[in-house]
Amino acid sequence: MKTQCSSFDKSPRGVKLQHRIPSRLKNYDMSFVLDKLIAEHRIPAAKKNLLEREFKRFIALVGIGVHPLAMIGPFVDEVWHQFILFTRQYKEFCDSTVGHFVSHQPDTPATPVPQEAGENFRSAYRHHFGRLPSIWFEGMNNETKRYYQQPVLVGKPPTSWSGWAGPE
Numbered sequence: 001m002k003t004q005c006s007s008f009d010k011s012p013r014g015v016k017l018q019h020r021i022p023s024r025l026k027n028y029d030m031s032f033v034l035d036k037l038i039a040e041h042r043i044p045a046a047k048k049n050l051l052e053r054e055f056k057r058f059i060a061l062v063g064i065g066v067h068p069l070a071m072i073g074p075f076v077d078e079v080w081h082q083f084i085l086f087t088r089q090y091k092e093f094c095d096s097t098v099g100h101f102v103s104h105q106p107d108t109p110a111t112p113v114p115q116e117a118g119e120n121f122r123s124a125y126r127h128h129f130g131r132l133p134s135i136w137f138e139g140m141n142n143e144t145k146r147y148y149q150q151p152v153l154v155g156k157p158p159t160s161w162s163g164w165a166g167p168e
Contacts, residue, residue, distance in 0.1 A: 025056055025063070025097040033083045042078055050135050055079045057129055058121075062165045063098030066124040069165045070117035071104075072148055074139030077162045080104060105166025113164045119153045 034052055037043040043051055054076050062069055071077045083090050084104055094101045105111040125132055137145045144159045 025060060028056070028093055028097060030055075030083065030089075030093065032089070033079060033086060037078060037082050042082075043075055047075065047135060050133065051075055051079050054133065054135055055083075057125070058165075059094075059098060059102060061121070061124045061128065062102050066120055067165070068114045068117040069121050069124070070113050070161050071163055071165070072118060072121060072157075072161070073136035074162070075135060081162075103166045104163050106163045107161040111166060113156070113161045115156060117164050118148070118157065118161070122148070122153065 030052060034043070034048045038045045038048060054073065058069070058071065058076060058080075071080060081104070083093070091101060105113075107113045122132065137148065140148070141159060144157050147153070147157045
């Protein structure tokens with residue numbers, strides 16, 4: 001049975017992406033990733049569908065060419081990290097949904113997250129899906145939450161990013 005995220009594009013603004021997001025992305029069964037995270041107590045079971053939807057929205061933004069794009073949400077990032085460990089399935093997911101492998105670049109001196117990546121994510125998300133759900137801020141310390149909730153992002157966040165959708 002396929003896991004479906006029926007509220008993937010219910011936002012009135014989601015209609016802007018709706019016609020460009022292949023149903024393969026919305027309907028891709030990634031329950032094996034989420035179930036492993038739940039079994040290991042790394043994500044709350046009650047947030048499973050929300051985290052799946054938000055991860056897929058992030059990938060959709062990558063797929064339409066928003067670049068560079070920072071991964072700001074600790075729980076959503078946890079989904080991304082776990083999925084990458086299922087290398088074969090992750091590659092198939094990327095190829096079949098956005099047409100190319102989506103690399104996860106760590107925020108290091110060798111691969112720093114570009115300063116504009118956080119604002120690129122926030123702006124593109126708002127444009128296509130509306131306001132960022134609170135799940136994106138869960139797991140952040142208060143200083144980092146305040147940073148991401150300010151009207152315009154200036155500089156890098158007080159806590160380093162886990163990573164970003166890097167150059168292909």
